Amino acid sequence: MLTRRFFLAALGSAALPVGQGMAAGLTQSLRPVARGTTAEVAPVAKQAPTVAKLIAETRFSGDLAFAVCDAKTGEILEQQEVAGHLPPASVAKSVTALYALHHLGPAYRFRTRVLATAPVVGGVLEGDLVLAGGGDPTLDTDGLAALAQEVKASGLREVKGQFLVWGDAVLPHTQIDTEQSPEAGYNPAICGLNLNYNRVHFEWRKAGAKYDITMDARSEKYRPDVHMATMKIVSRDVPVFTYANSEASDDWTVAQGALGNSGARWLPVRKPALYAGEVFAGFMRANGIAVKAPAITRTEPTGAVLGQHRSEALSDVLRGMLKYSTNLTAEIMGLAASERRLGAKVSMRVSAAEMSFWAADQLGLEGALFVDHSGLGGDSRVPAAGLAKALSGLTREGLLPDLLKNIPIKKMDGAPDKTHPVKVVAKTGTLNFVSGLAGYATTSKGRQLSFAIFSGDLDRRDALGPDERDRPPGGRTWNTRAKQLQQALILRWDTLYDA
Structure with missing residues (x-):
């Protein structure tokens, strides 16, 4: 079994005083209370397109992982995972924000x-x-x-x-x-x-x-x-x-x-x-x-x-980080939190590994592996169901929803539909042939859902040459289709789980 000590040792830091100096920025654990079942729940008999149909309609290609939960109970309503999981891209910053809040506190400057x-x-x-x-x-x-x-x-x-x-x-x-x-x-x-x-x-x-x-x-x-x-x-x-x-x-x-x-x-x-x-x-x-x-x-x-x-106070800095997705801010936040947690300065890789262990312990986000705090590195991996369930627990803590930005439902022409009854606050994430979205959706009738959606075509990503990384051939079209699929899934859930 891959233990915490073994993983840190593999990164060249076995002598670090891991686990020491933790400063509790929160009054209680962030781990969500496990309720309901983690098995897929059969959708109710409503008219909603299947996931396969949505993939065909958006012409999306690649792997897709997603999960949606009742945000109040943590019950998983629907999920689909990919073996080995997918990169979270900048969605990782939502975990980094919680890591920094826990160890530094919202008033830290x-x-x-x-x-x-x-x-x-x-x-x-x-x-x-x-x-x-x-x-x-x-x-x-x-x-x-x-x-x-x-x-x-x-x-x-x-x-x-x-x-x-x-x-x-x-x-x-x-x-x-x-x-x-x-x-x-x-x-x-x-x-x-x-x-x-x-x-x-x-x-x-x-x-x-x-x-x-x-x-x-x-x-x-x-x-x-x-x-x-x-x-x-x-x-x-x-x-x-x-x-x-x-x-x-x-x-x-x-x-x-x-x-x-x-x-x-x-x-x-x-x-x-x-x-x-x-x-x-x-x-x-x-x-x-x-x-x-x-x-x-x-x-x-x-x-x-x-x-x-x-x-500014940490909570305000984090709000700006999540809105503008600033990588430098995320890395500094993660490094500062790890120094407070460990009582020593560590490298970005070691700090990200420590954040992975913290996320498993405090959020119940088992199976997540972070290589940095911003999501810029493509080797990070996060299970969709684990993150969606962790987000449901955070609604009871009252932490993350207020820091996330509004993601408007778009019309057919791509313009934001400001009057649409479905409201979404979430963190986006984009790398070459990788797209992510995780946060909260309030349905037409007011039910709050937590969700995570990760998609990627890692074969196309790995095949890119150094001169193709800024503007990869087909990258913009792929990203547009991935985002269209994200919205289609959220509207599907509005139909199926609005009761």
């Missing part, structure tokens, strides 16, 4: 601090100034600007020592998933000092025979140029982007043949602490405080706090 390692005398700091990240995944350029103004208000005028940046509040990772294209903005580096979801804004505009290009850390109020991320236009057609890791910068090239006259996109940052440090140093200078170029420190800093930025 991340802090980014500015520290002085020596006394400030007459406005002069003889020691070092340190920008110390606390893992905040939502810190943006506006927040750094406000932090610089707070440091100025503290009376600091001059820094004699170094300007250091510390990003080891969580174990750094250069990216979330190694299978993604290098330019995928949703696959950035992770560390304890993050900025703008660790993305840099690349913009270009043709000027005669040449191009004007900018790399900046734009936000709602500011657009500071960034020099730690460089871009060179190269005369070629493919690949569109290449990335090279130098000691102090992220070095990009872009194919001139792919640019056109103008455009813009976000690119991932691989050195987020230096990125945040450069932007903050610019704001310090704008406030009349000269600082040196940022340098990385691996030693956790101590000293007087000259300013700090606090994130």
Whole structure:
């Protein structure tokens, strides 16, 4: 039997103090009370299309797993599983949200601090100034600007020592998933000092025979140029982007043949602490405080706090994560929760394995295997029936439904039907030839159902070459059909289980 200790050991962490330091963010277990039967319940005799007919009508191809439960009792009304289960994609973030709430609590806030390692005398700091990240995944350029103004208000005028940046509040990772294209903005580096979801804004505009290009850390109020991320236009057609890791910068090239006259996109940052440090140093200078170029420190800093930025409460951060499906936020949440649970910083893989064990223990989600906290990695697996049943238990805890976003039923032309009596709140998930949807549906007569739907054509996904991952042939059409099938299943359940 695959035990918890064996699984962690296989990931290279047998010596970790697993299971220690758990902080209860909830007053009771999240495990749903088992009621009813887990066997498939025969549908009542109502006019509803069979699942086979829905698959034929939507022209869906691939594997399909689903389950629907009575959200109040946990009774499974209908289910279909796939051997070995399917990837959850970003549906995994719903489990990550619960994992973070349990260990950190809904009021938890991340802090980014500015520290002085020596006394400030007459406005002069003889020691070092340190920008110390606390893992905040939502810190943006506006927040750094406000932090610089707070440091100025503290009376600091001059820094004699170094300007250091510390990003080891969580174990750094250069990216979330190694299978993604290098330019995928949703696959950035992770560390304890993050900025703008660790993305840099690349913009270009043709000027005669040449191009004007900018790399900046734009936000709602500011657009500071960034020099730690460089871009060179190269005369070629493919690949569109290449990335090279130098000691102090992220070095990009872009194919001139792919640019056109103008455009813009976000690119991932691989050195987020230096990125945040450069932007903050610019704001310090704008406030009349000269600082040196940022340098990385691996030693956790101590000293007087000259300013700090606090994130929104965890519950609000999670709501944004589930709405916009931000991968960086999910990974930081999972890593922070595992550190609180274990009393030690661990890698993303080890943390995801720990979340798998927690989900089995606290949610009853046995058989789930997570390789990350965002669902970006395609090797995660989740049983549909297990998740649907776990979601039913969470209605009694009153946790997840309020954090999920509305998923409108669509008309034949694809427009949202705002007057449709069936209401759905759920988490979506999309990878190449993988689609998921899990959450709650309120039927026409008011019955609340919990459900999980996973679909995938893993053979087509595995056959993709590196240059096909951004826009796989047939991928958009497949995804559209998978989403149509999800809605068709929900409307089927409205017909069958509305009583």
